[in-house]
Amino acid sequence: xxxQTESSWGSYNMPTRKRLASENAVVIFxxxxxxxxxxxxxLFCGMGVNPTVHELDQDPRTGKDMEAALMRLLGSSSxxxxxxxxxxxxxxxxxxMASHIxxxxxxxxxxxGALWL
Amino acid sequence: xxxxxxxxxxTTPGGSSKSGGESTDSGSAVNTLSSKAEAQFEPESPxxxxxxxxxxxxAFDQKHLQLxxxxxxxxxxxxxxxxxxxxxxxxxxxxKASQEKRNGAGSTSEKxxxxxxxxxxxxxxxxxxxxxxxxxxxxxxxxxxxxxLTQIEQDLQRARAQGLFLAGCGNLSSGAAIFDMEYARWxxxxxxxxxxxxxxxxxxxxxxxxxxxxDGYVCHYDEIFELKGVAAKSDVFHLxxxxxxxxxxxxxxxxxxFRPSExxxxxxxxxDPLTDQQLMGISRLQHSTQQTEEALSQGQEQLQQSLIxxxxxxxxxxxxxxxxxxxxxxxxxxxxxxxxxNLRRQTLHQLRHILTVRQAARCFLVIAExxxxxxxxSSLWASRPRESLMSExxxxxxxxDLQIVHQPSQNHFANF
Numbered sequence: 065x066x067x068q069t070e071s072s073w074g075s076y077n078m079p080t081r082k083r084l085a086s087e088n089a090v091v092i093f094x095x096x097x098x099x100x101x102x103x104x105x106x107l108f109c110g111m112g113v114n115p116t117v118h119e120l121d122q123d124p125r126t127g128k129d130m131e132a133a134l135m136r137l138l139g140s141s142s143x144x145x146x147x148x149x150x151x152x153x154x155x156x157x158x159x160x161m162a163s164h165i166x167x168x169x170x171x172x173x174x175x176x177g178a179l180w181l
Numbered sequence: 182x183x184x185x186x187x188x189x190x191x192t193t194p195g196g197s198s199k200s201g202g203e204s205t206d207s208g209s210a211v212n213t214l215s216s217k218a219e220a221q222f223e224p225e226s227p228x229x230x231x232x233x234x235x236x237x238x239x240a241f242d243q244k245h246l247q248l249x250x251x252x253x254x255x256x257x258x259x260x261x262x263x264x265x266x267x268x269x270x271x272x273x274x275x276x277k278a279s280q281e282k283r284n285g286a287g288s289t290s291e292k293x294x295x296x297x298x299x300x301x302x303x304x305x306x307x308x309x310x311x312x313x314x315x316x317x318x319x320x321x322x323x324x325x326x327x328x329x330l331t332q333i334e335q336d337l338q339r340a341r342a343q344g345l346f347l348a349g350c351g352n353l354s355s356g357a358a359i360f361d362m363e364y365a366r367w368x369x370x371x372x373x374x375x376x377x378x379x380x381x382x383x384x385x386x387x388x389x390x391x392x393x394x395x396d397g398y399v400c401h402y403d404e405i406f407e408l409k410g411v412a413a414k415s416d417v418f419h420l421x422x423x424x425x426x427x428x429x430x431x432x433x434x435x436x437x438x439f440r441p442s443e444x445x446x447x448x449x450x451x452x453d454p455l456t457d458q459q460l461m462g463i464s465r466l467q468h469s470t471q472q473t474e475e476a477l478s479q480g481q482e483q484l485q486q487s488l489i490x491x492x493x494x495x496x497x498x499x500x501x502x503x504x505x506x507x508x509x510x511x512x513x514x515x516x517x518x519x520x521x522x523n524l525r526r527q528t529l530h531q532l533r534h535i536l537t538v539r540q541a542a543r544c545f546l547v548i549a550e551x552x553x554x555x556x557x558x559s560s561l562w563a564s565r566p567r568e569s570l571m572s573e574x575x576x577x578x579x580x581x582d583l584q585i586v587h588q589p590s591q592n593h594f595a596n597f
Contacts, residue, residue: 097487099480099481099483099484099487099513099517100480100513100516100517100520102479102480102483103476103477103479103480103481103483103520104476104480106475106476106479106480107472107473107475110472110475110476111472157520158519158520158523161473161520161523161524161527162523162527164469164472164473165466165469165470165473165524165527165528165530165531166527166530166531166534167462167465167466167469167531169469
């Protein structure tokens with residue numbers, strides 16, 4: 065799991081070739097003690113994906129700001145977990161789950177280069 | 182409602198009479214008279230009055246008329262007292278009125294008074310009639326509320342019986358009791374929709390009509406997930422321990438409900454014929470539900486572990502702090518129930534999406550029957566005779582009973 069130092073997560077909204085490198089194809093914002101974050105990490109690992117995880121509670125400089133920004137973005141009281149795939153915002157656990165059940169998650173992951181088979 | 186009767190009488194003369202001095206006095210006079218009237222009639226029960234036929238009402242009208250006359254006499258008294266206050270013209274009419282009353286009511290000597298009297302009588306009759314109608318409406322409202330109350334009490338009793346029947350939990354919290362009641366109603370609705378699906382399929386309804394029933398069934402499930410979401414906020418333990426389910430269903434409990442992948446496994450044999458594409462879709466659905474279930478289970482396990490760590494933590498330095506942390510972690514349970522229900526809902530929606538209308542109708546009918554049988558199994562198990570000597574007879578008996586309880590196609594039974 066990488067430890068991102070950039071604070072401008074807004075750049076994730078603009079997919080470039082660099083961002084689509086397999087390690088950055090799936091980005092999860094998480095808090096190390098959050099159990100739902102743990103569940104979402106297990107989901108992606110179970111599918112054979114290797115996501116990049118940002119533990120906001122372990123980022124002393126920008127963690128709090130990112131948390132607040134994510135809360136605003138999602139419009140919900142809990143900032144995490146949040147998933148970006150191929151630079152695009154997918155959402156929280158319920159959106160990820162819905163897209164997995166209706167079959168749109170796997171093609172999205174393949175397109176982003178996070179899954180090969 | 183009833184206290185308004187005297188008030189009604191109060192306004193009527195106020196409306197009919199022209200002279201100011203009269204109205205307030207007549208109002209108070211009427212007040213005392215009508216309250217006397219109330220005292221007279223109160224012993225009669227409203228129900229018997231309501232049930233009485235027109236003859237009684239006529240009698241009431243007569244008494245009413247007598248009252249009017251009494252009122253007039255009273256008024257005459259008041260008016261003669263007020264003669265000093267009112268103007269000369271009124272004096273004259275008052276004198277004439279008192280004269281007329283001494284002669285007896287109903288004489289035609291003063292036309293103006295007659296008209297007034299008649300008008301007042303008519304208005305009082307009208308007021309009385311409206312009053313009777315209002316009373317009738319009120320009593321009807323009471324009756325229907327009473328019926329509704331007994332129905333709700335029955336629902337609650339059923340829910341409580343189910344609750345006590347399920348491993349003797351004593352007092353349900355109000356959130357739990359409310360949910361159990363709503364769930365009982367949902368089950369009844371489920372039976373109704375199941376019957377609709379069955380008749381729809383047998384009648385070979387056109388797809389358009391069948392689609393409405395099928396989509397209605399999907400909404401029916403959406404509804405229970407929403408109810409569970411609300412209940413989880415007030416009593417998460419009630420939901421997650423499956424207290425609201427029948428015991429047989431509770432054997433298969435997973436985060437407060439059924440396991441979607443298990444449901445699909447149950448369905449797979451019963452949905453044929455399916456196209457290759459549909460088979461692939463169902464297989465993919467089974468796979469993705471399994472993966473999601475696994476992820477949620479692991480998340481819940483981490484929650485449990487973290488709770489254990491918090492509560493079991495060595496020498497307690499600050500008990501309240503420890504409890505506060507534990508409570509905070511417990512709050513996450515609601516999130517897991519919500520996500521698990523979300524998974525169930527998505528699974529049902531995806532099934533609807535993959536299947537044709539007829540297939541979906543059959544599919545939901547199978548689901549409804551399956552859970553219906555689990556519930557029936559629970560009640561039969563609870564009511565079985567406990568003597569071990571009869572154990573073999575009992576097992577045969579329950580099978581027969583199950584077949585009687587559920588009429589539809591027998592091939593479903595092969596799986597059980």
